[in-house]
Amino acid sequence: MFKAVIDAGYNSFRLVIYQIFPNHTFRIHSSLKFFVRIGEGITEGGKIREDRVKEAERAFSIYRKILENKKIEDVKIVATSAFRYASNGKEVAERLEKAINNKIEIISGEEEGRYSATGMLNTLPINDAILFELGGGSLELIEVENRKVNKVFQLPIGALKLLHNDVKEIRKIVNDALSTVNVKKFSTLIGSGGNIRALAKMDSKLSSYPLKSIHGYSISLSSIEKYSSLLPSLDIDARASIPGISKDRALTIHTASIIVNELMKYFNANTLIVSAYGMREGVATEGFTLTRDDWLDAIAYYHALEPPKEIMIDAMNFFDGKLSYFVASASYLSLVFKQAGYLNPFEACYRFMKNAVLPGFTLEEAYLISLICKSAHRKVKKKQLKFLKQIDVHKKEINSLGNIVKNLVDKYVDGVKI
Structure with missing residues (x-):
């Protein structure tokens, strides 16, 4: 299913369309931003300028065309500080509602x-x-x-x-x-x-x-x-x-x-x-509490696969060191890419981590996972560890963790342990 959120901000307006997965995680399907600067020149109690309103109407008419074309009905529009500050904020919101044919909620700070x-x-x-x-x-x-x-x-x-x-x-x-x-x-x-x-x-x-x-x-x-x-x-x-x-x-x-x-x-x-x-x-995840495991599952859902949870348990049981969760995550992602048909799932995991966003993790943690995946098919070099500032790990350890991941993933065929 898809959900759209429009953020009518003081500086910019942005439409984001999310693909929502069964566990309430998401991926950003598409996004469009306009620097409307609707709050420019507003003093407390002052008015939003007419030229800014017309620019906002233009943005909203484009958003409406996209939403109608994609037949997206789950739409939430939130207007922020400019609409709260301005004496004509409510009036402007009503004009924009007509432009997009959807309700706009002016939210409090x-x-x-x-x-x-x-x-x-x-x-x-x-x-x-x-x-x-x-x-x-x-x-x-x-x-x-x-x-x-x-x-x-x-x-x-x-x-x-x-x-x-x-x-x-x-x-x-x-x-x-x-x-x-x-x-x-x-x-x-x-x-x-x-x-x-x-x-x-x-x-x-x-x-x-x-x-x-x-x-x-x-x-x-x-x-x-x-x-x-x-x-x-x-x-x-x-x-x-x-x-x-x-x-x-x-x-x-x-x-x-x-x-x-x-x-x-x-x-x-x-x-x-x-x-x-x-x-x-x-706004997109309101009412839900999401964990790291949920975000790993989101990668499986994106590839139309059932999340291979068993390998996480296997990895955590096999290796219980301080980096066990990251070894398990690298194993899980590599298995997802193996099931998705990539010829080298470890390389695919490494490339994915380099070029995509993995919510639930800090970027340094994501980088560590990428290196563990890489070391499952090619040894990492010492210079690649210089960006690991908070995580204490050396080259030999990374390469040994990669061997663990490779051995674990090789035991699975079509997501079934053999």
Whole structure:
């Protein structure tokens, strides 16, 4: 089945169509974004400009054409901070409802934060942390303890909203706003939002990170401090020339980097973990709690296969070291690709992990799984381990784990153990 979510944000509008699997996981089937910037120029109680409304109507008419063509009836549209701030927000939403022939829900800051938290909790191994979603017009801060949302705060801080303030003013505005919230200062900071993902893309490209995904990617405080100093000194064309930064995102990336820098300092966080998923995925998975096992099963469902759960149990029983779950995951994925007909399932697993997103895992964990798959058919080299900063493992160990995976997978024919 398919479900569509439209996020009518302060800076951009995005339609995402999800293929929903039997265990309530998903894959993104298609996505279309327009930088409508509907919140541009809005002051508290002011009005959304008519030219922005017409741009929004144009975007929604295109979305309607796609949804009707695909015959998708399960559609949820959420409008965020611009619609909350503007005196004509409700009126504009009603106009857009006519353009798309669907109901639009203007959600509160707390609802936005809870959706964001759900999207991140369902796609990353989070326990105790501060989560945030940085949009164009607002910042949602969420305190999470034992994987449960304790508190949600919505602050009127956004990368587009603060665009015309200088660096010192932005830093002061952020710190003044943070001083009004009462949350625990967990050192694990996890962020989502378009600008956060852009920072991750830029950092990963500059560091030549071997995986293309940025879900679960880590950026150090020192890197964020460097970007928050450099990016504001460049004009928009210079920012757009940096790898990973599009022309549209170059408008606000420097403002976002300053906000993130202040957040990291406030929470004494040395590392920012980036989520590729947030509010939209929270809307898509609302009411369900998803685990790593669920996301592994999603790969099987995507290949129209019954999840081969037995090999996970075999692997965990055979190897009970600190990396046992990752060995089991590499075995599971390799078996899925074997059943799907790939001539070299271990190479297929390695290539998949390099080029796709595996929710439920940090990016370093995903990279570890890719190396275990690779070592099942070709030895890994020492230089490939340099990106494993949090996981202590050496080359010999990786190669021995690959042999375990190969031996386990070779025992299965068409998903049946022989």
